[in-house]
Structure formats: C-alpha cells, structure tokens
Amino acid sequence: PGSISNNITTTVNPLPTVILSSSDTNNVICMGDTVTFTASPTLLANYNFLLNGISIQNGVDSQFTTSGLADSDTISIIGTSTSNCLGPLSNELVFTVNPIPTVSLTISDDSVCYGDTIILSANPAGIDNYAFYDNGNLLQSSQYSILITTSLDSNSMVTVVASNLG
Numbered sequence: 001p002g003s004i005s006n007n008i009t010t011t012v013n014p015l016p017t018v019i020l021s022s023s024d025t026n027n028v029i030c031m032g033d034t035v036t037f038t039a040s041p042t043l044l045a046n047y048n049f050l051l052n053g054i055s056i057q058n059g060v061d062s063q064f065t066t067s068g069l070a071d072s073d074t075i076s077i078i079g080t081s082t083s084n085c086l087g088p089l090s091n092e093l094v095f096t097v098n099p100i101p102t103v104s105l106t107i108s109d110d111s112v113c114y115g116d117t118i119i120l121s122a123n124p125a126g127i128d129n130y131a132f133y134d135n136g137n138l139l140q141s142s143q144y145s146i147l148i149t150t151s152l153d154s155n156s157m158v159t160v161v162a163s164n165l166g
Contacts, residue, residue, distance in 0.1 A: 013083035016044050018090040020077050028096040030164060034067040039077050039090070046080035050089075071097040101127050103162040120147040120158060127162040134158050 023036040039047050039062040049057040049064040052074050057064045064075075076092045101124075108119035122130045122145040131141040134156050140147050152158065 013081060013085050015085050016041075016079040016081040016087035018044070018047070018077050018079035018087055020075065020090045020093060022075070022093055024095075027093055028098070029069065030098050031070075031100050032067055033069075033097075034065060035069060035095075036063055036065045037075055037077075037093070038063050039079060043082075044079045045082045045084065048078045048080070050076045050078070069095050069097050071095070073097070098164050101162045101164055103127065103130070103160055105158065105160050107158075114153060115150050117148060117150050118152055120149070120160070121145060122147075122160045122162060128164045129162065131161045131163070132158060133161070 019040045021038050021040065023038075024033070029035060037049065039049075042062045044062070046058065046060060047062050047064075048055055053076075056066075069075075072094065074092050074094050077090045079087045079090070081087070104123050106121045106123065108121075109116075112118055120132065122132075125145045127145070129141060129143060130145050130147075132139045132147045134152065139149065139151075139158075147158075147160075
C-alpha cells in the first residue's frame with residue numbers, strides 16, 4: 001500500500017444573491033421623476049448597478065438614485081460578497097417612462113365684466129390631473145380639464161399644469 005497524503009480543508013463561500021427593488025412600485029414614471037433603487041441584502045462588499053447592462057454605479061452603496069431614466073430602461077445589479085465572490089445578475093426592473101404632457105389653455109371670452117362666469121379649458125382632455133393656478137395660487141386640482149370661475153380680475157394670470165399620475 002501507498003502512503004496517505006495530507007488532508008486539505010477548503011472553505012466554499014456562497015455566492016451573494018441580490019434582490020433589487022425601486023421606490024416606484026409599478027415601475028411607471030414620468031420623464032424626470034426621481035427613482036431610488038435598493039439592493040438587498042445590505043452590507044455586501046460591492047454593488048454594481050447596471051443600466052441596460054452598463055455599469056452606472058459601482059461601490060459599497062446599496063442604493064442608487066436617478067432622475068434620468070428613459071422608456072424601456074432596465075436596471076439590475078450584481079453583488080460581491082465580503083469573501084470576494086461575485087454573485088449572479090439580480091432581477092431586472094424595466095421602466096415605462098411617460099413624456100411630460102403638453103397642455104394649452106383657452107378661455108370662453110377674453111373680455112368680460114367683473115363677476116362674470118368664465119370657462120377655462122385645458123387641452124388635450126384625458127390627462128390624469130389638471131392644476132389651475134391664478135398668479136401661482138391653486139384654484140382647482142382634479143381630473144377635470146375645465147375650470148368654471150367668477151373670481152378672476154384684471155390682474156389674473158391663469159396657468160394650468162397637467163400631469164399623468166401613472
């Protein structure tokens with residue numbers, strides 16, 4: 001019989017599995033909205049956040065915040081453990097980014113007497129929310145694209161901000 005070799009003990013470290021979540025629960029935002037991505041678990045040695053497969057933040061921070069997403073952008077992450085083991089690609093979050101709606105404002109009559117009823121219409125109709133302002137003061141915020149008022153005067157400067165809340 002031959003001689004028996006020495007024993008070798010090997011430590012096999014597990015690969016880190018990272019789950020990615022976002023501050024926007026349905027991944028549907030408007031252009032320019034800020035979204036924060038969070039990797040779990042925390043306390044890994046490194047988090048490499050990927051936008052469409054390209055590294056955009058690589059370091060110890062388990063959160064990434066951006067306001068620059070475009071429609072169909074995909075965010076994912078790869079974690080590295082404290083044992084220097086590189087984990088697999090996380091779940092991917094695909095975003096729908098809606099454009100900022102363009103809206104115009106029309107008035108029923110631009111020459112009225114004080115106290116007359118004035119109808120202001122925002123176009124196009126069908127946007128989720130219309131906020132009508134008079135000199136920066138909110139008059140109405142709702143799903144309705146029409147504002148009916150008797151409270152305007154010669155100093156009134158009416159504007160409308162439309163937003164799709166998706």
